[in-house]
Amino acid sequence: MTILKPKIQLLDEEHKIKVFNEAMDILENQGIFLENKEAIKIFKQHGIDERNSRYFIPSDLVDKCLESIPNEIKLYDREGKEFLSLTKDNVHFDPGSAAIFILDEKTGEIREALSKDFIHFSKIVEQLQFIDAQSTAIVYQDVPKEAQDWHRLYLALSNCYKPVITGTFRKESFKIMRELLLACRLSEEDLARKPLAVFDACPSPPLKWSDLTTQSLIDAANSMIPSEFVSMPLAGASAPITLIGSITQHCAESLAGVVIAQLTKKGAPVIWGGSPAVLDMRRGTTPMGAIETMMINIGDVEMGKFLKLPTHAYMSLSDSKVPDAQAGFEAGMGALLAGLAGINMVSGPGMIDFESTQSIEKLLIDNEIIGMVKRFLKGIENFGAPFASNILKAYDKKQELLSHPLTLKLFKKELFLPSPIIDRLSRDAWKDSGSKSIRKRAIEQTLKLEKLSPIKPIDEILAKQLDQITSANI
Amino acid sequence: MSQESFYKEISEAIVSLDREKAISFAKKAIEENMNLLDVVEKGFGAGIRRIGELWEEGEFFLPELMLGGNIVQESMEILLPFLKANKEDIMSGKVVIATIEGDIHSIGKTIVATMLSANGFEVYDLGADVSAEKIINTALEKNANIIGVSALLTTTMIGQKKLIEILQDKGIRDKFKVILGGAPVTQNWVNECQADGYADNAIEAVKLIKKLMD
Numbered sequence: 001m002t003i004l005k006p007k008i009q010l011l012d013e014e015h016k017i018k019v020f021n022e023a024m025d026i027l028e029n030q031g032i033f034l035e036n037k038e039a040i041k042i043f044k045q046h047g048i049d050e051r052n053s054r055y056f057i058p059s060d061l062v063d064k065c066l067e068s069i070p071n072e073i074k075l076y077d078r079e080g081k082e083f084l085s086l087t088k089d090n091v092h093f094d095p096g097s098a099a100i101f102i103l104d105e106k107t108g109e110i111r112e113a114l115s116k117d118f119i120h121f122s123k124i125v126e127q128l129q130f131i132d133a134q135s136t137a138i139v140y141q142d143v144p145k146e147a148q149d150w151h152r153l154y155l156a157l158s159n160c161y162k163p164v165i166t167g168t169f170r171k172e173s174f175k176i177m178r179e180l181l182l183a184c185r186l187s188e189e190d191l192a193r194k195p196l197a198v199f200d201a202c203p204s205p206p207l208k209w210s211d212l213t214t215q216s217l218i219d220a221a222n223s224m225i226p227s228e229f230v231s232m233p234l235a236g237a238s239a240p241i242t243l244i245g246s247i248t249q250h251c252a253e254s255l256a257g258v259v260i261a262q263l264t265k266k267g268a269p270v271i272w273g274g275s276p277a278v279l280d281m282r283r284g285t286t287p288m289g290a291i292e293t294m295m296i297n298i299g300d301v302e303m304g305k306f307l308k309l310p311t312h313a314y315m316s317l318s319d320s321k322v323p324d325a326q327a328g329f330e331a332g333m334g335a336l337l338a339g340l341a342g343i344n345m346v347s348g349p350g351m352i353d354f355e356s357t358q359s360i361e362k363l364l365i366d367n368e369i370i371g372m373v374k375r376f377l378k379g380i381e382n383f384g385a386p387f388a389s390n391i392l393k394a395y396d397k398k399q400e401l402l403s404h405p406l407t408l409k410l411f412k413k414e415l416f417l418p419s420p421i422i423d424r425l426s427r428d429a430w431k432d433s434g435s436k437s438i439r440k441r442a443i444e445q446t447l448k449l450e451k452l453s454p455i456k457p458i459d460e461i462l463a464k465q466l467d468q469i470t471s472a473n474i
Numbered sequence: 475m476s477q478e479s480f481y482k483e484i485s486e487a488i489v490s491l492d493r494e495k496a497i498s499f500a501k502k503a504i505e506e507n508m509n510l511l512d513v514v515e516k517g518f519g520a521g522i523r524r525i526g527e528l529w530e531e532g533e534f535f536l537p538e539l540m541l542g543g544n545i546v547q548e549s550m551e552i553l554l555p556f557l558k559a560n561k562e563d564i565m566s567g568k569v570v571i572a573t574i575e576g577d578i579h580s581i582g583k584t585i586v587a588t589m590l591s592a593n594g595f596e597v598y599d600l601g602a603d604v605s606a607e608k609i610i611n612t613a614l615e616k617n618a619n620i621i622g623v624s625a626l627l628t629t630t631m632i633g634q635k636k637l638i639e640i641l642q643d644k645g646i647r648d649k650f651k652v653i654l655g656g657a658p659v660t661q662n663w664v665n666e667c668q669a670d671g672y673a674d675n676a677i678e679a680v681k682l683i684k685k686l687m688d
Contacts, residue, residue: 100628100658139628145629145632148629169629204578208578210578234581236537237581238581279536279581281535281536281537282529282532282535282536283675284536284581284582284585284675284676285657354657356657356658
């Protein structure tokens with residue numbers, strides 16, 4: 001029995017209520033900017049007032065929409081097996097998505113990605129024990145621009161069985177992506193019942209739902225496919241510099257998403273997520289590894305939990321350009337804090353250089369970090385008293401406890417056993433094995449993982465179907 | 475007070491981000507019939523250049539850079555109507571600047587526009603999500619020297635190239651220097667687009683444009 005579930009909180013009940021009420025007030029009196037025709041039509045049908053493309057959403061309508069949202073989303077793997085559940089304080093990780101570059105582990109250079117890089121990446125993700133879902137993590141350059149969003153879903157599904165976090169860059173792509181997903185299911189109802197993919201929907205700060213992202217949210221809602229809000233207030237630039245102000249803006253933007261989804265289709269599944277950041281006041285960049293970025297994320301998620309919704313955040317990323325000590329501590333702090341906040345889906349592993357680059361080396365290191373985080377979250381267990389005295393009596397007899405039955409029974413349960421990526425050698429042994437850095441060890445581990453056969457090989461007929469859909473659309 | 479020490483006081487007011495003082499100095503210069511060109515160059519200009527240096531040295535942060543820029547902009551608006559020379563002769567050049575169509579990231583572009591303006595450029599900031607055609611039409615209409623196009627997404631960067639292609643198709647590429655901005659922009663991309671340069675930050679952008687105008 002776990003004694004205490006490890007947990008952190010940054011907002012108390014009083015402040016959650018204040019943030020929520022102010023967000024409702026912002027929607028009602030300042031309004032959100034909307035330009036998508038379908039959404040505008042739906043809003044008009046519900047009598048939502050408009051002035052200069054700003055829509056003023058009354059609080060009672062938001063309340064009503066909140067009532068119909070599911071508070072749990074289960075994701076299923078490619079083969080339709082239940083895989084993970086986004087609810088309560090369940091914690092899952094997926095690779096940070098839509099990197100436009102990769103750090104080539106062979107040359108050490110950051111470069112534009114090719115489809116073979118994403119295939120390689122997806123196969124590695126399949127093997128990583130603590131990366132729970134995959135994502136369309138890399139945007140590659142050797143397909144036509146019009147296919148750059150949906151083609152990633154094709155390669156993801158073809159090379160890894162885990163559920164996918166994805167998204168569109170063009171309105172037209174949703175249809176193709178839905179077709180790819182349907183190929184993995186028996187029918188539309190089956191896909192709605194057993195979601196395989198989540199679509200990111202990213203409002204533009206402050207308070208704007210763009211045409212593209214609104215359409216994605218509407219299309220997904222119509223098919224009962226989960227959407228994940230990625231509201232991204234930039235504190236000090238497009239959002240208040242105060243953390244509480246940014247959290248309030250995130251809440252308003254996300255509540256607007258709730259309304260769009262629920263008015264499109266009652267009960268449509270959505271995830272309360274985000275990628276907020278603080279503006280770096282020296283360089284004007286958007287540090288994902290900043291501690292305040294993580295604090296805003298945690299506050300945002302607490303608001304999601306306050307509303308009893310599944311939650312998401314972009315954490316466990318680094319702004320460093322190589323998987324160095326900075327990448328390690330930023331990813332490590334992010335992953336642990338995300339775990340302690342009970343975030344249902346944490347996007348970030350593998351990512352460096354803000355949100356621009358994926359690194360397989362870092363992904364493997366992050367996998368170890370997440371292993372440790374998940375161990376931490378299990379807390380300290382009570383195996384029954386006495387806790388030590390009997391075991392110590394046994395020590396007196398044998399002068400060691402390695403062979404104690406309890407050690408053998410529990411060491412795999414009590415300890416997280418890292419891969420050789422984590423250095424625990426003696427100094428001499430470390431020297432003898434080539435004095436390797438963690439990057440070198442991660443690359444060596446990649447070479448091992450590459451050689452493994454898929455955990456769940458794709459069915460040949462399904463693979464062909466996915467190929468056909470792709471060739472028909474490219 | 476000697477003129478030199480008056481210029482120094484102006485510059486110090488700018489560096490200490492004292493809006494009231496800066497504006498009162500601008501008014502005083504007008505009332506006392508001073509050489510306003512020198513006031514602008516040796517007082518306000520020196521101040522904003524110092525702020526740029528302080529930012530590069532890591533002493534100043536972006537909100538201070540922006541505030542300094544805004545104070546100089548405001549002071550210039552007071553001074554301009556009283557400058558006896560033609561506007562064209564006083565200003566360092568005309569710049570049309572925008573974030574390209576499909577891209578809503580405007581903060582970097584806005585900082586660049588403010589710093590250019592504070593450094594004596596006549597700046598037309600068209601905002602974010604602006605079509606290449608609109609940028610070109612404005613540049614033609616205002617008889618601009620420089621076009622600055624920002625893009626933060628690889629999916630919208632292509633718009634930077636498109637803008638230059640339109641200029642080439644219309645046979646007016648030589649009328650403007652085109653500079654690019656935004657996190658994903660590299661020298662390779664500048665070469666591929668046949669642009670005239672790019673800058674990594676607002677202070678470098680000012681230096682780049684000054685160099686291009688020489």
